[in-house]
Amino acid sequence: SVKLRRNYYHKTCPNVENIVRAAVTKKFQQTFVTAPATIRLFFHDCFVQGCDASIMIASSDGSKAEKDHPDNLSLAGDGFDTVIKAKEAVDAVPSCRNKVSCADILAMATRDVIALAGGPSYEVELGRLDGLSSTAGSVDGKLPQPFFNLNQLNSLFAANGLIQKNMIALSAAHTVGFSHCSKFANRIHNFSRETAVDPALNQGYAAQLRGMCPKNVDTRIAIDMDPKTPRKFDNVYFQNLKKGKGLFSSDQVLFHDPRSKPTVNNWANDSHAFKRAFIAAITKLGRVGVKTGKNGNIRRNCAAFN
16 A cells, blocks of 8 residues: 655645645635535545545546536535645745645645644645546446445445444534535435335424425525534534434434444544544545556646646
């Protein structure tokens, strides 16, 4: 496996982490969406061909890129913008210009927004190169869906070298950010022939969601993933699951399934244990499919191949 390291840029661009953090902080202060958008961008990047910024590439006439696959159309523009702004800040320093990969900038920005939203701080490993291909077709079946059960979640994460514990920790990124009515409409309107509302949903929460997401609502209406502390990166996500307030089936199943339930209970009660597990999981995520040598390069423009 590729050896990433913490001080990868100490000779080429020694101040890179401060430069990126300053740019990300400025963007975060403009809009909170920066945090969930950047975290989600990192995850969607790493699970398709590895953490190589292939998600950033714009489609060209001849080929449709990853970002235009249906599973990626809901990625908020603020995540892309965060990386672009941080890259501009890095390249504004003459000695750093074209020395730092977009993939590493995305990894650093993700670390920074998590801390800015009140989550754990951690040292980020660096040394990823930017990937040389990005196709919409490569996204098929690679990303978790909101209706997934525990087996489906576990096997998708296992395909990326992540175990169940890592998956549950990374799911807690749903402690910030929002989703759209269409992604969970089935749980509140037409769950099954017997019942309109998913019985796993807290009844009061279901009624609230039905109010915000009536049947023919504009699908772009945004709903907070964590109804209690939507702007704080915390373990309240797990406390919500215990109350039947997981927005997606793929969230609620973590408490519903006896194999994952003990972990949810543990982290709902122990935020330090959760933070440790989250740092371990996101560090492992950042190692997925990393490109080095001739398999990658450093893009001058994150949205286009050199």
